[in-house]
Amino acid sequence: MSVKAMQAPKKSSYDVVIVGGAMYGSSVAWFLTDNPDFNGSILVVERDPSYEFASTSHTNSCIRQQFSNEVNIRVSQFGAEFVKNFRQFMGGDERVPKLKLHSFGYMYLADNEEFSKTLQELQKVQQRLGAGTRYMTRDEILRDYPFYNMEDIIGGNHNLVDEGYFDGNTLFDWWKRSARERGVEYLTNEVVSMSRNDNGTKVTSVALKSGETIACGTVVNASGPRAILTSRMIGVEVPVEPRKRYTYIFDAEQPLDRDLPLTIDPTGVHMRTDGQYYLAGCAPNEDFAVDYDDFVQDHSLWEEKVWPTIANRIPQFEAIKLINSWVGHYAYNSLDQNAIIGPHPDVENFFFVNGFSGHGLQQSPAMGRGTAEYITYGEYRTIDLTPFSYSRVVENRKFEEKAVI
Numbered sequence: 001m002s003v004k005a006m007q008a009p010k011k012s013s014y015d016v017v018i019v020g021g022a023m024y025g026s027s028v029a030w031f032l033t034d035n036p037d038f039n040g041s042i043l044v045v046e047r048d049p050s051y052e053f054a055s056t057s058h059t060n061s062c063i064r065q066q067f068s069n070e071v072n073i074r075v076s077q078f079g080a081e082f083v084k085n086f087r088q089f090m091g092g093d094e095r096v097p098k099l100k101l102h103s104f105g106y107m108y109l110a111d112n113e114e115f116s117k118t119l120q121e122l123q124k125v126q127q128r129l130g131a132g133t134r135y136m137t138r139d140e141i142l143r144d145y146p147f148y149n150m151e152d153i154i155g156g157n158h159n160l161v162d163e164g165y166f167d168g169n170t171l172f173d174w175w176k177r178s179a180r181e182r183g184v185e186y187l188t189n190e191v192v193s194m195s196r197n198d199n200g201t202k203v204t205s206v207a208l209k210s211g212e213t214i215a216c217g218t219v220v221n222a223s224g225p226r227a228i229l230t231s232r233m234i235g236v237e238v239p240v241e242p243r244k245r246y247t248y249i250f251d252a253e254q255p256l257d258r259d260l261p262l263t264i265d266p267t268g269v270h271m272r273t274d275g276q277y278y279l280a281g282c283a284p285n286e287d288f289a290v291d292y293d294d295f296v297q298d299h300s301l302w303e304e305k306v307w308p309t310i311a312n313r314i315p316q317f318e319a320i321k322l323i324n325s326w327v328g329h330y331a332y333n334s335l336d337q338n339a340i341i342g343p344h345p346d347v348e349n350f351f352f353v354n355g356f357s358g359h360g361l362q363q364s365p366a367m368g369r370g371t372a373e374y375i376t377y378g379e380y381r382t383i384d385l386t387p388f389s390y391s392r393v394v395e396n397r398k399f400e401e402k403a404v405i
């Protein structure tokens, strides 16, 4: 961004400065404005208001209840509640569209006894917490979805309740629009450094690329895959790195006669219904951190991995046509692929909302609400999100979650 395109802030001091204005910056901003006990001023600084390279613009926008950790399940339950009652949560505003959760479910397929056993254990945990997960034998899967090739499959977990696609982009747009209408200032600019008080316990100001310095009460790191660049501004490392994830949209000569659940093939390729088309996605064969600006497509991945996997799992998909594809970055948490949120233990007014890896979109309602609670009250009031706190990074302790995609 050229310095010319940058905007100047209206004030020299804000109660909350949010670094990054995509899904998380907007979620935190909106939930703060929605909290009757928060009356402060909010500045959201966004370096690229086109959001062209943000994770949010590359998402597959799905939600699942199939996690192994109780807190992740509760977070998703609120995500589903928020999506299904979107207009109500947005204050009943008639302009806000109603959102639908297309519950075609995730289908985790097991091709070995060990994974099949894990799925059966997970099903019990999820069922205890109210999720609709069913363990299905290979024959049961074939009865409901006869189009699969199940030769190598023993069974799978599937859930048709509150699990599938939702329009995350509309949610994001309305959070941003409503936050603005409620007085949040969105600024096209880039945060480049931060200053702290003498004993280092508080961020006192942030500096913008255009030269201004802004005093702040609280800073929120909502910088997605760039989270570490922002945390280094206070001398702190956060284990988040950009990792490429590939998405393909294809058309089938003979479409399926029913929805294709979001199927997680044992090869790691996933595929699902996408309106009149289908979507598939995967990680690269060698998965490592890439440059922040590297969005180069690897065409061999489609030819050599994704298409053969799709055609093997669903023989009807022998004849398909690729119609679109894109590369996006996960904000990949290299410690445990789960969220890192809440204040830094020593720099108490610096908040993380980072490291969501592949499930940040669905978590944005619960994580945004929780962060707004913590900023307002100094504690979580609804779901206790402390298991996601930064202290585990310091202690090198993983958040345990077996269901990672």
Ligand SMILES: Cc1cc2nc3c(=O)[nH]c(=O)nc-3n(C[C@H](O)[C@H](O)[C@H](O)COP(=O)(O)OP(=O)(O)OC[C@H]3O[C@@H](n4cnc5c(N)ncnc54)[C@H](O)[C@@H]3O)c2cc1C
Binding pocket: 019, 020, 021, 022, 023, 024, 025, 045, 046, 047, 048, 051, 053, 054, 055, 056, 057, 058, 059, 060, 061, 062, 063, 189, 190, 191, 192, 222, 223, 224, 225, 226, 230, 245, 246, 247, 327, 328, 329, 330, 331, 353, 356, 357, 358, 359, 360, 361, 362, 363
């Ligand atoms: C291919 C793919 C598929 C996915 N599928 C799903 C899915 O099905 N379900 C799901 O729940 N999640 C999914 N996710 C994850 C989800 O999309 C992300 O977790 C979520 O969008 C993260 O939002 P964010 O606001 O944290 O990050 P981003 O969207 O990356 O936004 C960060 C913003 O911060 C800005 N920024 C960075 N540094 C600065 C700075 N110094 N100053 C100012 N601005 C700055 C950037 O410009 C950017 O706009 C997927 C992600 C990808 C890539």
